[in-house]
Amino acid sequence: MAINVPETNRKRIVIVGAGFAGLILARKLTRLEYQVVLVDKNNYHQFQPLFYQVAMAGLEPSSISFPLRKVFQRKKNIHIRITEVTSVDTKNQKVFTPLGFINYDYLVLSLGADTNFFGNEHIAKNCIPMKSVSEALFLRNSILDHYEKALTTRDFDQRQSYVDIVIVGGGPTGVEVAGALAEMRNYVLPKDYPELDHKEMDIYLVQSGDRLLPGMSEQASAKARKFLEQLGVIVKTETRVTGFDGDFAYTNTDEKIQTKKVIWAAGIKGNLIDGLPEEVIARGSRISVNEFNQIKGIENVYAIGDLASMVSEKNPYGHPQVAQVALQQGKNLAYNFKMKLKGKPLRSFKYNDKGSMATIGRHRAVVDLPRFRFQGFFAWFVWMFIHLVSLIGFKNKLIVFLNWFWNYFTYDQSLRLIIKPSHKRLSEKEVTKDEEIILKK
Ligand SMILES: Cc1cc2nc3c(=O)[nH]c(=O)nc-3n(C[C@H](O)[C@H](O)[C@H](O)COP(=O)(O)OP(=O)(O)OC[C@H]3O[C@@H](n4cnc5c(N)ncnc54)[C@H](O)[C@@H]3O)c2cc1C
Incomplete structure (x- = not known):
């Protein structure tokens, strides 16, 4: 119909x-x-x-x-x-x-x-993607939930697996996530979780190519790597994550990283x-x-x-x-x-490349414009301005600006709530015959 x-x-x-x-x-x-x-x-x-x-x-x-x-x-x-x-x-x-x-x-x-998980079912099942607001929220809940679990875990390796994170993909998303996670670890978590040693939390950024941000200039790639390493991120280039079973991430270089979280930002x-x-x-x-x-x-x-x-x-x-x-x-x-x-002729599409940029925590960003390239504080300022003006709606612009302003001066994000769904989806086993009939209807 x-x-x-x-x-x-x-x-x-x-x-x-x-x-x-x-x-x-x-x-x-x-x-x-x-x-x-x-x-x-x-x-x-x-x-x-x-x-x-x-x-x-x-x-x-x-x-x-x-x-x-x-x-x-x-x-x-x-x-x-x-x-x-x-x-x-x-x-x-x-x-x-x-x-x-x-x-x-x-x-x-x-x-x-x-x-794109490139057909790897294990990776698709266990990794966390970030292509929608709900997936981003799921990641927020997982990170916070795992910090809580780490606090109650005695075994060192198990505890580490809750707090260590592997990010796969060294494009803008992977780089920005790694930078933000490092800032959260360095500034926010020591205040919220003083019982955990934040220096023991490892953040890995794994990239299959030989440099980060392959779509940008070599200068931007090198600087992005330097910024991330200054923040304490472990950057591994020319390395591919080939599997993740929920406890260990495996690489093509025969490494086995114990972690409960792999963020997949490696392809679309x-x-x-x-x-x-x-x-x-x-x-x-x-x-x-x-x-x-x-x-x-x-x-x-x-x-x-x-x-x-x-x-x-x-x-x-x-x-x-x-x-x-x-x-x-x-x-x-x-x-x-x-x-x-x-009834007039159509105009063919011509792309006007205005440049690209990525941010790596506070005061650090890389910007490639068609004629200029710059990195550091000014680039970070430009990144913030462009993203702010691109948002839809005055209210959203204002709220984002106020959040950034607050976070900048307090080194504190105020939204660390773990909000879980009020009821779980019934798994197949839990569905009784009668319920199955109702669900089918
Ligand atoms: C985490 C992340 C960070 C990014 N950062 C940058 C950046 O810094 N700079 C940059 O230039 N680009 C960035 N991108 C890429 C940019 O967001 C995309 O290029 C852009 O969104 C593409 O626009 P689009 O309209 O083609 O698709 P989208 O914006 O993805 O919109 C697709 C729409 O289709 C809807 N839809 C999908 N399937 C169906 C269906 N079957 N039926 C009905 N509706 C459907 C979706 O709900 C969505 O609203 C980023 C992307 C991600 C995921």
Whole structure:
């Protein structure tokens, strides 16, 4: 059955995913003569670059998430539907969800990407990813819960396994998590847990390549490593974590690190849905698009952001999967929808690379701009400013600013609450026959 969306005489654009790409596109379409249906599995937009601060108890989830309905209050041509899109029928122009299908004239897939465990089931089962606010919260709970457990554990090795952490992946996420964890260990935990020797807490950052931040300059990589080592992080390059059983992390260099927590920040793969022809799937996990973000061979279906792979001489593997690409593709597509209404030619997408940056605790960051590179205090200031202005909503900006201000002067994050779900999901064993019947209904 079709999901209830009002029928109008306007062409209908269905946008799946309200991340950086989908949200900016929908915002730019509010004044155009289209009916827009924005579908997301969550009723909020998430600002992923600050997930790690939620995980480190520096920010509340609500200050980096923004309710979609608030963004589009009084925008009559935008219809929000909260559900998960599972597949598409490009012939009959429908997308399918557990609530029913939605017809479209144009479809935009902006579903982003999820963690890639590269087919390793042990790692997928036991490692902690960080691709959503809920995963960041899970990490926060695990860290705090494990410190509590460490306090009550007599055996030295067992105690260490609760407090030592392995982070896999030396890209911006891994580097930022390692820096923030080291700061938490150095400044916050000695005050909260004086009975634990914080110097005994080891933080490992494991990177398969020969340097950290491979997407940035060699200067930035070297400086990031230096900053992390100054904070006491053990950096291991040219090393791969090959397994984690919940007690030990194993590497290809035959090391065995005792730990209960491995944070996986080592790769992403596009969120694909069923129904797309195989020939448009690029390198197993992205969708091949042309210079207008149209999916090859299906003119009225587009992919933008992390999910899209637009190959060119300059970008033989597609654009980097970063926020700026997603934002710029969303804006360009909005412009092209406007041109379509006017019957004018479409504009091809050109990426304007504004640079990249990563922060490593307080006063330390690395910034690569197209013409300049700098590191240290000024870079850290620039990093904070850019992230603050990029957040949606004045209230979020203010709350994040106040949190940072408070943490800066007090060396103290105020959000170290372990909030657990009030009831567990019933495991298969616990479900009785009668309950099974009820659950199936
Ligand atoms: C921890 C972390 C830190 C990062 N730091 C930086 C940084 O510092 N700088 C930078 O430039 N980039 C950073 N990135 C990358 C950046 O966040 C992404 O490039 C950007 O979010 C991509 O935007 P998008 O719109 O393509 O996808 P997303 O922003 O991921 O949005 C996808 C949306 O689709 C929805 N969705 C997914 N599947 C379905 C489905 N089946 N049905 C319905 N809805 C669905 C999701 O709920 C989500 O709202 C970071 C990413 C992470 C995870």
